[in-house]
Amino acid sequence: MLGHLPALQVIIPLISAPVCVLITRASWAWLLATIVSIASFVIAVLLVHEVSAHGVLSYHLGGWEPPLGIEYRIDHLSAYVLTIVAATASITMVAARKSIEQEIPSEKINLFFSAYLLCLTGLLGIVVSGDAFNIFVFLEISSLSSYALIAMGRDRRSLTAAYQYLIMGTIGATFILIGVGLLYMLTGTLNIHDLQQKIPAIVDSRTLHAAFAFLTAGISLKIALFPLHLWLPNAYAHAPSMITVFLSATATKVSVYVMLRFFFGLFPPDISLEQFHLGKILLPLSIIAILTASFVAVFQENIKRMLAYSSVAQIGYMTLGIGLGSANGAIAGMVYLFNHAIIKGGLFLAMACVVLRTGSVRLEDFSGLGKRMPWTMAAIVLLGLGLIGIPFTGGFVSKWYVLSAAIEQGHWLAAVVIVGGSLLTILYIWKIIEYAYFKTPVSAKLQNLTTHEAPRQMLLPLWLLVIGNFYFGLDTSFSLGYASTAIQTLFR
Amino acid sequence: MDRRTSLIVREVCRLIIPAVMLFALYVQFHGEYGPGGGFQAGVIFAAAVILYALVHGRQKAQQILPTNTVVRFIVAGILLYAGVGVTTMVMGGNFLDYDVLLHGHQQAQHLGIFLIELGVGITVGAVMIAIFYTLDEFSE
Numbered sequence: 001m002l003g004h005l006p007a008l009q010v011i012i013p014l015i016s017a018p019v020c021v022l023i024t025r026a027s028w029a030w031l032l033a034t035i036v037s038i039a040s041f042v043i044a045v046l047l048v049h050e051v052s053a054h055g056v057l058s059y060h061l062g063g064w065e066p067p068l069g070i071e072y073r074i075d076h077l078s079a080y081v082l083t084i085v086a087a088t089a090s091i092t093m094v095a096a097r098k099s100i101e102q103e104i105p106s107e108k109i110n111l112f113f114s115a116y117l118l119c120l121t122g123l124l125g126i127v128v129s130g131d132a133f134n135i136f137v138f139l140e141i142s143s144l145s146s147y148a149l150i151a152m153g154r155d156r157r158s159l160t161a162a163y164q165y166l167i168m169g170t171i172g173a174t175f176i177l178i179g180v181g182l183l184y185m186l187t188g189t190l191n192i193h194d195l196q197q198k199i200p201a202i203v204d205s206r207t208l209h210a211a212f213a214f215l216t217a218g219i220s221l222k223i224a225l226f227p228l229h230l231w232l233p234n235a236y237a238h239a240p241s242m243i244t245v246f247l248s249a250t251a252t253k254v255s256v257y258v259m260l261r262f263f264f265g266l267f268p269p270d271i272s273l274e275q276f277h278l279g280k281i282l283l284p285l286s287i288i289a290i291l292t293a294s295f296v297a298v299f300q301e302n303i304k305r306m307l308a309y310s311s312v313a314q315i316g317y318m319t320l321g322i323g324l325g326s327a328n329g330a331i332a333g334m335v336y337l338f339n340h341a342i343i344k345g346g347l348f349l350a351m352a353c354v355v356l357r358t359g360s361v362r363l364e365d366f367s368g369l370g371k372r373m374p375w376t377m378a379a380i381v382l383l384g385l386g387l388i389g390i391p392f393t394g395g396f397v398s399k400w401y402v403l404s405a406a407i408e409q410g411h412w413l414a415a416v417v418i419v420g421g422s423l424l425t426i427l428y429i430w431k432i433i434e435y436a437y438f439k440t441p442v443s444a445k446l447q448n449l450t451t452h453e454a455p456r457q458m459l460l461p462l463w464l465l466v467i468g469n470f471y472f473g474l475d476t477s478f479s480l481g482y483a484s485t486a487i488q489t490l491f492r
Numbered sequence: 493m494d495r496r497t498s499l500i501v502r503e504v505c506r507l508i509i510p511a512v513m514l515f516a517l518y519v520q521f522h523g524e525y526g527p528g529g530g531f532q533a534g535v536i537f538a539a540a541v542i543l544y545a546l547v548h549g550r551q552k553a554q555q556i557l558p559t560n561t562v563v564r565f566i567v568a569g570i571l572l573y574a575g576v577g578v579t580t581m582v583m584g585g586n587f588l589d590y591d592v593l594l595h596g597h598q599q600a601q602h603l604g605i606f607l608i609e610l611g612v613g614i615t616v617g618a619v620m621i622a623i624f625y626t627l628d629e630f631s632e
Contacts, residue, residue: 004581011574015578018571021566
């Protein structure tokens with residue numbers, strides 16, 4: 001049975017999605033989605049152990065040998081990202097019930113969970129697949145279902161947000177498909193492992209350059225790297241609260257994985273960095289992303305939007321690490337990805353708690369919430385410390401490694417920007433704290449509102465993430481140790 | 493029904509629809525020998541239903557094929573496909589490794605392809621009909 005784990009990781013959510021359509025009771029649909037998410041997490045943990053014990057796992061779909069057959073290939077990198085995706089999916093789903101019941105019309109809840117399960121299938125599939133075309137297919141599965149999920153948001157603006165994301169996401173996916181198509185034309189293979197062997201021989205081909213360019217643009221769009229990030233703030237701000245939690249912690253992270261897999265796995269790292277100058281594209285864009293997005297975040301009145309801009313900035317840190325072009329840089333990017341999933345997932349989960357109780361994420365409506373929702377606000381403060389990068393938090397560890405990787409490469413400008421970005425983060429986190437703790441509600445409507453603390457079912461997962469934020473600030477054996485093994489196998 | 497359809501249109505459809513459906517089945521079950529397969533067959537079959545709905549109105553079509561049934565068909569097709577995969581896993585092969593289904597490589601592959609293409613056909617046809625119903629409901 002253990003041999004089937006790579007396939008089960010994808011098949012279980014894939015089969016549950018249509019079953020979920022048939023379930024008419026909302027609570028049962030939620031239960032199924034939760035059980036499946038937790039099962040995926042268990043499988044991901046088992047895969048981590050299997051990969052540590054036996055090395056790379058290869059699963060041949062239909063029994064056909066790769067490179068002709070489709071291969072699911074789990075190495076350290078995939079197992080690491082699978083754990084992040086499945087863990088955040090489980091935490092989101094456990095917390096989701098009340099929030100979803102409030103925000104989604106009851107006759108659509110089963111379809112909502114079905115779309116969620118398809119999205120999970122796609123995200124997990126991207127990570128397990130060892131076949132470039134399959135990665136594209138799973139990318140489309142996850143993207144199409146996330147457009148539908150975002151469109152189910154609370155107000156009509158979610159429709160335009162989803163449409164915007166649909167257009168941008170489709171352009172990105174098309175570019176990736178063109179890139180993969182060109183690679184197939186050149187080499188006659190779609191298997192990533194096989195492509196890696198064949199690419200060094202054709203490195204002078206102009207078609208290969210074109211393929212690399214298409215892939216870079218397409219993946220950057222999916223990651224929401226500056227200046228291709230415009231879809232992200234709207235999508236995150238107007239999606240249902242729980243979907244923002246889920247997507248912020250998984251979708252862009254999986255896209256970062258695709259970037260690492262394509263540029264350091266499919267293309268050998270030295271070719272990506274030296275022949276195609278990946279760093280020269282990523283570094284300036286990441287630096288601008290960190291500065292401008294953090295700056296814009298400071299002026300947002302809608303806190304979900306603020307955190308979405310903050311995500312664009314944080315993505316800049318990850319691509320900065322990758323763009324430094326050293327193994328240490330890529331490791332730093334991975335660790336950043338890990339900790340950011342916890343922190344940003346947690347912050348958006350706290351937003352979901354606030355939306356559940358007050359129905360608003362506007363800054364002025366946060367006045368006095370520190371008293372009325374003490375546990376939620378305390379979680380925001382603690383996670384905010386992680387986002388800033390205060391020592392003893394996971395956020396510190398990740399910023400520290402990006403910083404030291406930048407200094408190691410002699411990129412002083414990047415180092416200054418990393419610290420500067422943190423200072424801007426203090427500004428916008430402080431704005432939330434100021435409103436929540438030091439301002440009294442101005443409007444009579446808010447004063448009379450008897451807001452009370454979020455339900456325990458949401459607070460417990462939220463505090464699990466808060467504890468995780470501090471735990472991974474002290475014990476980095478998994479977050480850092482596993483990431484270094486993952487990257488070192490790519491850079492070998 | 494307020495929209496009057498001409499006698500010619502109705503009678504031609506009465507002739508064409510069975511032929512289209514039969515052709516869909518041909519494309520479905522000859523997919524492994526000739527051009528065709530589940531996707532094309534599903535679309536052709538859906539075209540027959542959509543033609544009926546265009547001529548007689550969506551409500552008439554929904555009396556024969558209600559939305560709920562269509563949704564069940566969507567689900568059934570995917571589950572047939574995935575079910576074949578899971579069956580091969582239970583029987584000791586990899587996911588979708590048809591060789592374990594029967595003795596003999598050719599026969600087993602034949603059966604496997606036949607079943608999953610049937611799943612594809614059912615789902616694609618039902619999805620097409622569902623999209624048509626939904627768009628038509630929106631336009632009202």
